[in-house]
Amino acid sequence: MRAVLLFLGGFAACLSLIVLLGAKHSPTKAKATTDRDVYYPATEDLGKDEMRVVALGTGMPSVRPKQAAACWLVELGNGDKFLFDIGSGCHERLAAQKIPYDYLNKVFIGHLHVDHMGDLPSLWLGGTVMNRLVPLRIWGPSGATKEFGTAASMQKMKEMYVWDIGTRSGVIDFRGGELEVNEFPFNGINEVIYQENGVTVRSIPAVHGLDGAVSFILEWNGLKFVYGSDTIPNKWFVEHAAGADIAIHECFLPPTLLVTKQGFAPKEALMVGTQGHTSPEQFGKVMSLAKPRLAVGYHFYNDFDTEPEVRDRVRRTYDGPLDLAVDYMVWNVTKEEIRVRMSAVDEEVWPSPALKKKIAPDTGSAINFSEFTISGALGFPEVTQPIFDEINEKYGTDIKPLFTK
Ligand SMILES: [Zn+2]
Numbered sequence: 001m002r003a004v005l006l007f008l009g010g011f012a013a014c015l016s017l018i019v020l021l022g023a024k025h026s027p028t029k030a031k032a033t034t035d036r037d038v039y040y041p042a043t044e045d046l047g048k049d050e051m052r053v054v055a056l057g058t059g060m061p062s063v064r065p066k067q068a069a070a071c072w073l074v075e076l077g078n079g080d081k082f083l084f085d086i087g088s089g090c091h092e093r094l095a096a097q098k099i100p101y102d103y104l105n106k107v108f109i110g111h112l113h114v115d116h117m118g119d120l121p122s123l124w125l126g127g128t129v130m131n132r133l134v135p136l137r138i139w140g141p142s143g144a145t146k147e148f149g150t151a152a153s154m155q156k157m158k159e160m161y162v163w164d165i166g167t168r169s170g171v172i173d174f175r176g177g178e179l180e181v182n183e184f185p186f187n188g189i190n191e192v193i194y195q196e197n198g199v200t201v202r203s204i205p206a207v208h209g210l211d212g213a214v215s216f217i218l219e220w221n222g223l224k225f226v227y228g229s230d231t232i233p234n235k236w237f238v239e240h241a242a243g244a245d246i247a248i249h250e251c252f253l254p255p256t257l258l259v260t261k262q263g264f265a266p267k268e269a270l271m272v273g274t275q276g277h278t279s280p281e282q283f284g285k286v287m288s289l290a291k292p293r294l295a296v297g298y299h300f301y302n303d304f305d306t307e308p309e310v311r312d313r314v315r316r317t318y319d320g321p322l323d324l325a326v327d328y329m330v331w332n333v334t335k336e337e338i339r340v341r342m343s344a345v346d347e348e349v350w351p352s353p354a355l356k357k358k359i360a361p362d363t364g365s366a367i368n369f370s371e372f373t374i375s376g377a378l379g380f381p382e383v384t385q386p387i388f389d390e391i392n393e394k395y396g397t398d399i400k401p402l403f404t405k
């Protein structure tokens, strides 16, 4: 009897081993990507008729670990990618998408508040260091006068970073440092500001801050994305967001919470929360009129103790499909379905390598140190030369250090 049991036990063990060895997947291996409830950046191809929208900044001008300031990435099944606003803190969220920088060369800025353009210098100049080898293209509105327009702002930005640019010119392949600025009239109503590769972007005026704020409408392949940037409720958004597949509009904290959570005075809370920005009830009213397939509200500190009140107040005026966004929320949009998920982000991510071949910089345009600064440099040849020798030997080069004394 005991021998039989031993035999059966051994047989079962062998069978388990065979099953284990023969199995294609261990029991802990993730399911197929299409079944996942979480989006892992750079692991899913888009369908040829599909749009992906990623929230890279949904918060306020004072950024916090959970929420950067306004930034939205739109990726299309034809390979095109667009950034709408580029607010403070969003660049690291963008890095988490693992997209080579050559694809991140189109930025549409709805208005020139820091929470909608604060990370532009970082994307512009930071992007050149490793791998954007094409010019950065910017679209933004004019202002009431020339000095308040996007072109003037970009010119000042170039002047502000003249030292940064000076360190890179003639040192790296700096083609990505070139800026292509496309300023368009802020008061154009549904005017085409971009049309390439089957994609059309239009602008409509917004009412926010000063003259010179706009909202955007992107249309491609029968899909329509509408992005408000900042605005109080306005007739242009209501009219032109109608029929959108996804319509994003600011939805500020209600004045009650601006007082209790953010320390605003009552008058300030009312003015900022309803006359300078859009309260949840006003957001709901806008969406009730525009009736998009999906309404997305953003631009508030979205937490367990604020979201319920914001949602309740939106629901007083709107009963359609609704998401209140936080950073890393992702929407896959097709004609049949809008699927929303959260991203799982790789904190260890490095910038994706350059796709184009780098060209050697024209070293003649490099700016040199003065004799004074050079006189202070310690070349440490006994330390530095072996580092050069190691590389030169490995790659068959003959590179020499700049500082030799
Ligand atoms: Zn603003």
Ligand SMILES: [Zn+2]
Pocket (backbone or CB within 6 Å): 070, 113, 115, 116, 230, 299
């Ligand atoms: Zn804003």
